[in-house]
Amino acid sequence: MANLDRESAQGAVGISVKDLRVRYGEREILHGITFDVQPGETLVILGGSGSGKSTLLRTLVGLERVASGEVWIAGKNLATISERELDDLRKMIGMSFQGGALFGSMSVGENVSLPLREHSPLDESTIEIVVRLKLEQVGLSGYEDYMPAQLSGGMKKRAAVARALAMDPQILFFDEPSAGLDPIIAAGIDDLILKLKKAFKMTIVVVTHELASAFLIADRMLLIDRGVVVASGTKEEMQASKLPRVRQFFDRVPEPELKDEMSYLQILIGEEPTERR
Amino acid sequence: MAFVDSIGRSTIDGLAYVGQLARLTARATRDIFVTPAQGRGLRYRRAVHQAMSVGVESLPILSLITFFIGVILALQSAYELRRFGALDLVATAVAISLTRELGPLMTAIVVIGRSGSAFAAEIGTMKVSEELDALETMALDPVRFLVAPKLVAMLLMMPCLTTWADFMGISGGALFGVTSAGFTVSSYFHATLNALLIRDIVSGLIKSVMFGLVITTVGCQEGFLTGLGSEQVGRSTTTAVVKSIFLVIVVDFVFTALFYVMGPA
Numbered sequence: 001m002a003n004l005d006r007e008s009a010q011g012a013v014g015i016s017v018k019d020l021r022v023r024y025g026e027r028e029i030l031h032g033i034t035f036d037v038q039p040g041e042t043l044v045i046l047g048g049s050g051s052g053k054s055t056l057l058r059t060l061v062g063l064e065r066v067a068s069g070e071v072w073i074a075g076k077n078l079a080t081i082s083e084r085e086l087d088d089l090r091k092m093i094g095m096s097f098q099g100g101a102l103f104g105s106m107s108v109g110e111n112v113s114l115p116l117r118e119h120s121p122l123d124e125s126t127i128e129i130v131v132r133l134k135l136e137q138v139g140l141s142g143y144e145d146y147m148p149a150q151l152s153g154g155m156k157k158r159a160a161v162a163r164a165l166a167m168d169p170q171i172l173f174f175d176e177p178s179a180g181l182d183p184i185i186a187a188g189i190d191d192l193i194l195k196l197k198k199a200f201k202m203t204i205v206v207v208t209h210e211l212a213s214a215f216l217i218a219d220r221m222l223l224i225d226r227g228v229v230v231a232s233g234t235k236e237e238m239q240a241s242k243l244p245r246v247r248q249f250f251d252r253v254p255e256p257e258l259k260d261e262m263s264y265l266q267i268l269i270g271e272e273p274t275e276r277r
Numbered sequence: 278m279a280f281v282d283s284i285g286r287s288t289i290d291g292l293a294y295v296g297q298l299a300r301l302t303a304r305a306t307r308d309i310f311v312t313p314a315q316g317r318g319l320r321y322r323r324a325v326h327q328a329m330s331v332g333v334e335s336l337p338i339l340s341l342i343t344f345f346i347g348v349i350l351a352l353q354s355a356y357e358l359r360r361f362g363a364l365d366l367v368a369t370a371v372a373i374s375l376t377r378e379l380g381p382l383m384t385a386i387v388v389i390g391r392s393g394s395a396f397a398a399e400i401g402t403m404k405v406s407e408e409l410d411a412l413e414t415m416a417l418d419p420v421r422f423l424v425a426p427k428l429v430a431m432l433l434m435m436p437c438l439t440t441w442a443d444f445m446g447i448s449g450g451a452l453f454g455v456t457s458a459g460f461t462v463s464s465y466f467h468a469t470l471n472a473l474l475i476r477d478i479v480s481g482l483i484k485s486v487m488f489g490l491v492i493t494t495v496g497c498q499e500g501f502l503t504g505l506g507s508e509q510v511g512r513s514t515t516t517a518v519v520k521s522i523f524l525v526i527v528v529d530f531v532f533t534a535l536f537y538v539m540g541p542a
Contacts, residue, residue: 062414063410063413063414088416090416097407097411099407101408101410102411103403104406115417118416163415167415
């Protein structure tokens with residue numbers, strides 16, 4: 001808890017997760033995750049499909065219930081937070097969803113202005129200015145009146161980022177920012193994240209499985225696999241890691257066929273799986 | 278034993294579902310009446326938009342259907358009445374069965390098909406595309422944001438549509454009355470007015486409001502319950518229609534029985 005209240009000069013806040021467990025019904029998805037995100041830092045959470053990385057992100061923004069453990073954001077523990085406190089906390093975070101999750105019945109401008117209209121005392125003309133500003137920041141000037149269906153995948157994501165930025169959040173979350181985009185558009189989104197990081201010094205948490213983009217934007221990385229943290233550290237530390245699970249992920253080695261639980265555990269601790277008959 | 282088990286289980290599931298609907302109703306009602314007083318306004322523009330789509334846009338099809346129902350009702354009752362030489366009672370028969378029963382019911386069926394299913398599809402699509410999650414992460418309550426405007430629109434529109442359906446049905450009856458039962462247009466409507474009591478019309482309108490409540494909550498609830506994947510949206514749309522029709526009939530039965538018991542001996 002020591003570093004939780006230590007907020008950076010820019011007002012960015014950190015995150016501290018301790019022994020987090022999350023369940024879907026009977027099934028436990030996250031088995032005791034522990035990590036910290038320093039204020040103003042960009043953490044990239046890496047992991048394959050089904051590793052639990054999306055569940056982790058959903059838990060951080062309060063969409064999944066904490067089964068046990070602690071998640072501290074801005075001095076509040078998500079495990080014990082009240083509805084009202086959670087709503088207050090959500091006003092200081094922004095989340096960019098995988099597909100953008102723009103409201104299809106509203107124009108881009110209305111999407112971006114929605115949180116402002118609902119949560120801020122700003123008048124219409126000020127809101128209009130803020131919307132124009134946010135769209136400019138993501139490179140979508142002049143698209144206020146477009147409907148989400150008229151935008152390409154990359155533009156939708158940019159618009160979603162603009163909406164996430166609307167309330168000037170202190171923490172920004174990205175779910176698979178480059179998923180489903182061609183490499184050039186994806187690079188553009190990476191660029192945007194870097195720009196935001198530089199301009200606003202906000203805390204950024206990105207979930208992705210794209211290695212190139214991860215190494216580009218991350219200050220630190222967290223590799224999770226089947227609901228546990230396999231490794232964490234700076235880019236360099238991760239690059240130099242000898243842990244077999246890390247190497248497998250970074251060197252893109254396909255999963256060996258596993259005969260049983262035991263050999264999986266052996267792989268986790270870095271042993272050759274023993275053949276059992 | 279397994280049979281008894283399954284009956285027990287589906288009864289419990291059914292009751293739990295009705296409980297969920299009641300909770301959704303309570304939350305939406307609070308968002309309509311209480312929350313605006315606390316400064317978190319209802320989305321009136323959205324409610325008006327919904328009212329247009331629930332109400333105004335369903336007028337053509339509703340008019341057509343209830344007009345034909347009126348003609349059919351007149352034909353069916355005339356078939357029996359003319360054996361007793363009581364063809365002049367056609368107006369009464371049509372008026373009472375329409376206002377008390379078929380007007381609200383046919384309106385409900387049309388609205389289920391047009392709007393109940395659309396509610397489920399809209400909210401289901403939003404669930405699949407993470408828009409519901411987006412609402413939550415923006416500290417916006419999906420019930421206040423999505424259900425409340427729909428409920429307002431529905432509760433206002435259902436009685437209006439039902440009144441119109443009654444009128445169109447009676448007009449259908451009049452077509453038969455004038456062409457085959459010796460009425461003039463004015464004598465037919467006169468006979469209708471004589472036959473009808475305020476109670477008949479009001480009981481139908483009360484039912485229609487309850488139907489509106491059922492259609493909105495079931496449609497929205499099925500939307501919220503949509504699983505992941507776009508094919509699930511189709512499934513929840515179908516479920517919404519089937520469950521709405523069933524529950525509307527149940528509510529119809531309860532209220533008809535209630536009005537019967539409370540009615541004059």
